[in-house]
Amino acid sequence: MTPANRFSEKISMNSRRLWKKKHPQLGHLDIELTERCDNNCVHCSINLPENDVRAKERELKTGEWRRVLQDAAELGALSVRFTGGEPLLRDDFAELYVFARKLGIKIIVFTNARKISPELADLLARIPPLERIEVSVYGMRRESYEAVSRIPGSFDECRRGLDLLRRNHIPFAIKGALLPANKNEIDEFESWAMTLSGIGHPPSFSLNFELRSRRDSAAKNTFIKNLRATPEETVAILNRHRETYRKGIREFCMKFIGPPGVELFHCGAGLGGCLDAYGQFQPCLALRAPELSWNLREVSLRDALTRGLPRLRKMTAVNPVYLQRCAVCFLKGLCSQCPARSWAEHGSLDSPVEYFCAVAHAQAVDLGLLAEGEHGWEVTDWRDRISRLSAR
Amino acid sequence: MTFKIKPEEIYVPSGDVVAREIEGEIIIVPLSAGIGDAEDDLFSLNETGRVFWKMLNGEKTLAQIVKALGKQFDAPLARIEKDVVGLAGELLKRRLIVEKKRS
Known part of the structure; x- marks a missing residue:
């Protein structure tokens, strides 16, 4: 063993070796920077319109997010996920990204890639997120993609964003959502996504869609229910790569x-945490029950973690x-x-x-x-x- | 490219990394591209590595650090020197530390 190996160890975030003694209070934090999105996907469980002024006004301000990130770092968080809505809609995305990275936090970004600009791609290349950017892609062609996103021009913008990531050597992964408009493209999509992202396994798909997590629209929920893969379709899709499955x-x-x-609670809920766009701390991004959330404008992240979440595990x-x-x-x-x-x-x-x-x-x-x-x-x-x- | 460690030089943490102390462990997180070996690498220092890292304060030369470690650890000075030079060489190669410029 070399001296270097005796004193230092190269580790990956997924490594079980990371914490030898004691786990930090907060290992990871999910942050929904905005509920607004520039797509209007047929199956989405959360999105609000891009120009929803009221939602934008309610969102945490830059300084408040900086405080949250600072607190998360002090509690030991090594990674933060910026999601939404579409997180790149925030005017201060680059500022918050750099702020978090300078705190020594890895960043996972969930995006549709439409707002990846040359400037942002340059930033992500210079200061890498240290995790693959996860890009949702809704179809192989303009017609199928925009039948899902319901925004004219979104397909071209998504492809432009992906191209910027690729040309700047920024690691990314592609995810799909299997819907009536694109389900005949599944083979082509898998092969394209694997080649483009350089990942040696097929992309993941959503197909058993969740209903609106804010319980805000019975009509949208009915629509989403009709888009869900049937149990039989689900089994057929799982068996597409039968041996691996x-x-x-x-x-x-x-x-x-x-x-x-x-x-x-049998999942990770209550072991870490999530923040919605308005500073509401929740056990997971999908769980919006008011009785299980705490507003970080009123309580600290530390208090929410230590006083609020542990009781969940006993429910x-x-x-x-x-x-x-x-x-x-x-x-x-x-x-x-x-x-x-x-x-x-x-x-x-x-x-x-x-x-x-x-x-x-x-x-x-x-x-x-x-x-x-x-x-x-x-x-x-x-x-x-x-x-x-x-x-x- | 060789990374020759000079005991009379002062080495400091690179401005391209963020060193965090979490639950008693030093975790070095790359900030800029090209630090470390791969996209998702972090580096963790053990107890001895941690003491060494904290001595990279821009004041002590590597030789002075070896001496200081010799007072803290029950090991022959030659052995400590060999270990420190090895660790510093590895950290320098990965650009986690840099040589401090003399003014």
């Missing part, structure tokens, strides 16, 4: 499947239907039902979400974990079934 899902089931019990379900089904269902690990989705769909934290339940059951039937017509919450020999799956 089966291998991954077998390992996943062995680790994460089983009845969850009465505790509500239990009381809804009898949830207790009879979800709490004892061994498919819970496969099912996307969670307090956030329950809240978006029903306004309560502990309601089954029929759509996600149906998707999980279809997946389980496909994997041979269930027979047609069986329910995950009625199965008692689930351990044997998982063992059989892992032996296949």
Whole structure:
């Protein structure tokens, strides 16, 4: 071992070796810089119009975001995600980006790339975010893309932004959303996204869309529900790369499947945090239940973390239907039902979400974990079934 | 390109990195492009590396740092010197530290 290796270690953010002694109070913070977006995507769970003056006025000001970032750094955060809406709509995006990077924070940016300018690309090349920029792309052609984004000219702007990233050697990843307008392009999209981004695996897709997380429009929710992939379509899409999928899902089931019990939070919610555009601190970006959020104009980030979030981990379900089904269902690990989705769909934290339940059951039937017509919450020999799956 | 370490020189943290102390660990985060080896590299220093890093205050030469470490750690001075030169060489190669310009 060289002296250098004895005293220093090259680490990656995903490395388990990062914290040897004690974890920081806050490892990562998600920041929704704005709810406004320059796209008007048909399936979006959050966006407001780009020119929504009221929303813009309510957003935290530059100085307030700087204070949040400073606090996050003091609490130990090594990474921050800037998302939205479209985060690049903020006039002060570059200023906040540089401020955070100078605090020693890595930045993850979720964007549609339309507002990537030559100046911003130059900045991202000089001061790299240290994480791949994640770009959502909605179609391979102007017609399909703009049938989703519903903004004329958005396709060309997205392609221009991607080209600037590529020419400036800024690492990025492409994500998709599988919708009626673009689903016949899936093969072409995968191959293009892998080549362009240089990532050796297919891009991720959204296809089981979430409803409006602010519960702000029943009409939009009805529209989104009609765009969701059916359980059968979901299974077919998962099996497109059958061998990789089966291998991954077998390992996943062995680790994460089983009845969850009465505790509500099984994810990372409450271990880190998220901030909405108006300074509301939440357990996750999708969970907007007012009783589970704290306004950072009134309490500090430290207080929200230490006093607010820990009680989440102890919250239990009381809804009898949830207790009879979800709490004892061994498919819970496969099912996307969670307090956030329950809240978006029903306004309560502990309601089954029929759509996600149906998707999980279809997946389980496909994997041979269930027979047609069986329910995950009625199965008692689930351990044997998982063992059989892992032996296949 | 060689990175010759000179004991009589003063080395300081590069302006192209941010060093953070989190839960007792020094984490060096690249700020500018081309620092470290790859896009997502951070560097962590162990206890000894941390003491060394904190001595890079723009006042001590590397030889003075070796002497100071010799008082803190129970190890032969030659061994400490070899280790410090090795670590400084590695940090210099990765542009995490730079030679302080003499005024």
